[in-house]
Amino acid sequence: MQFVSRAQWGARPSRYKLTTIPDTRGVKVHYEGSYVPPALANPDAHAQCAGRVRAIQAQHLADDEEDYSDIAYSAMVCPHGYVYEGRGAHRQTGANGTSALNRAHYAVCAMVGSSGLTEPTAAQLDGILGAIEWLRDEGNAGDEIKGHRDGHPTACPGGPLYAWIQRGAPRPGGTPGPAPSERYEPYPGAAWFKAAPRSPIVTAMGRRLVAEGCGRYRSGPGPQWTDADRQSYAAWQRKQGHSGTAADGWPGPSTWAALRVPKV
Structure with missing residues (x-):
């Protein structure tokens, strides 16, 4: 990936403090949604790209x-194919349409438009995939690759980019895009939890519960499964919309998958 940091492209400081987020479900792909000159794709036009990012920041x-x-x-x-750092990893985007959508996914914008330059170049598709992999590695982004229009009424990211996303975001030449992440702990099973395990997985789970605002710990979390873990997990189940016996604090496969406990 050819990465251009904020300092390198000449970013201005943020106007307000950006909201920190621990992770996302994935990344949504955007386009500029206006005219982009076709000549911007010429090999000798790359010197204009940093200025274009500065202009978009100034407009926002x-x-x-x-x-x-x-x-x-x-x-x-x-x-x-160059990736320009915007808000960056672990910072909530402002591009997806609502606060909930902005918390759920990062936003990567390709310099293509609704007219003029509308077809992404092969280098650009590689760059988008590089940005996605960077946000997975540095920002704990999940596996989803979606378009801005998924969940929000808009034409973004345009027909060509959205068709590419629907094909599974393959690399140019037809090779597969980023494989599903293997950074999350698989569900250990109900019996594992009911045996009161002592494991770093329990600590990692507890930290995720705290990050989601569901921690019910007086101290910790720690590696030993305790009633505080069960109370915390019950709060997570309720946050997921469950009640009654479905929110009894014993982890199940669906709520465990939604929690996305990092590999230990």
Whole structure:
């Protein structure tokens, strides 16, 4: 990945403090949604790309109606395949449409438009995949790759990019895109928890519960499964919409998958 940091492209400081997030379900892909000159894809036009990112940041900072904290995107990708750091990893995006959508996914914007340059280049598709892998490695992004229009009424990211996403976001040449992440602990089974295990998996689970606002610990969390873990997990089950015996604090496969406990 050809990465361009905020300092390298000349980013202005954020207007407000950005919201920190522990992880996301994945990444949503965007386009600029306006005219992008086809000549921007010419090999000798790359010198214009950093200036384009600066202009987009300035436009967002000047938007009093949206009141953006910064450039809305987590990253931008130019036609030459360079990834420009936007808000970056572990920072809530402002691009997906609502606060809930912004918490759920990072946002990667390709420098293509609704007219002019509408087809992403092969280098650009590689760059988008590089940005996704970076957000997985550095920002704990989940496996989902979606378009902005998934969950929000918009044409973004345009027909060509959305068709690519629907094909599974393959690399140019037809090779598969990023494989599903194996960074999360598989469900250990109900009997494992009921045996009161002592394991670093319990600690990792507890930390995720605390991050989700469901911690019911007086101290810890720690490696020994205790009633505090069960109470915390019951709070997570209720947060997922469960009640009664479905929120008894014993982990089940669906709520465990939604919790996304990191591998230990």
